């Protein structure tokens with residue numbers, strides 16, 4: 355397929371039908387009244403008829419993405435992670451690629467993930483990032499116990515690290531939504547990774563839990579405190595103190611995940627959620643993520659939210675008057691800017 359026909363195909367997939375069945379620009383309304391559609395979106399209606407909201411915003415495509423693989427990031431070849439971007443869509447995907455170890459992470463795995471997330475942050479065409487694990491059996495089984503030494507997980511340089519803590523911060527600070535796509539086990543440090551993602555879509559075979567107290571480990575940071583915000587204090591203590599495993603429905607019931615779907619629908623559903631977010635204002639999503647973080651993250655959270663405020667201010671006439679005045683070596687004239695109530 356050449357580039358032009360691929361683009362046409364992707365565009366027609368966005369409109370919800372295969373190429374040839376509809377002209378570009380012609381959008382068909384989907385049934386919406388008071389029901390959940392395939393994408394899991396719900397456009398409730400007060401009248402029993404499709405609302406103007408539903409008519410305007412409609413449904414998102416559930417077509418497969420066309421993934422372009424990126425093998426080298428930050429001048430490093432990816433060995434333990436797969437990194438992809440969806441052609442003509444603002445979606446990046448980071449896949450932990452150690453299925454034989456249930457996608458347990460080493461310091462190298464974490465570094466590779468970090469390079470990919472940095473790339474996704476810097477790329478202005480990317481609006482949302484998926485984090486997942488290779489294969490149906492595991493999202494991630496936490497730190498690779500076979501390389502655990504005194505002081506952390508030991509890589510080829512012999513230095514012990516707990517660098518997954520930096521990755522958690524990176525995901526949380528990334529000013530774009532990050533969606534965990536979970537099939538199979540999300541346990542130990544892998545469970546924490548899905549918790550620090552903004553949303554989690556789970557397959558019906560997903561299993562969640564903290565194993566740390568059984569293997570001599572714990573996360574006294576986000577892994578425990580953010581969990582308590584998600585599921586409540588009693589449940590968080592249960593999850594950590596007993597170190598049990600929970601199925602996908604239990605995880606949904608306790609607010610750990612956003613949606614559970616059959617395993618064969620997992621990527622389709624995740625893509626639909628990503629596409630739905632991509633239709634919305636990126637700045638609105640960015641500031642909302644900062645605000646939700648700020649409520650938990652103290653000064654560091656306020657710094658993130660403050661940075662967003664500055665970003666917006668720099669784009670305003672008022673902000674630019676100050677810069678312009680400085681460059682022209684004159685006093686700024688802020689008199690024309692209203693002091694709104």
Ligand SMILES: CC(C)(COP(=O)(O)OP(=O)(O)OC[C@H]1O[C@@H](n2cnc3c(N)ncnc32)[C@H](O)[C@@H]1OP(=O)(O)O)[C@@H](O)C(=O)NCCC(=O)NCCSC(=O)CCC(=O)c1ccccc1C(=O)O
Pocket residue numbers: 454455456458495496497498499500516518519539541542543544546565566569571572573574577
């Ligand atoms: C995940 C299981 C429940 C899956 O069970 P099962 O399907 O029966 O498969 P297995 O046969 O057990 O596994 C297949 C294969 O994979 C190897 N493997 C699986 N998980 C790991 C692992 N974490 N480390 C090393 N190897 C693993 C397993 O040995 C098998 O290998 P073979 O050669 O084929 O025999 C089950 O596998 C399981 O319980 N796994 C262990 C889960 C676990 O306890 N993980 C570690 C939790 S502690 C942690 O993650 C700390 C992380 C961290 O760095 C940290 C530190 C401090 C503060 C914060 C953090 C943080 O993460 O936030």
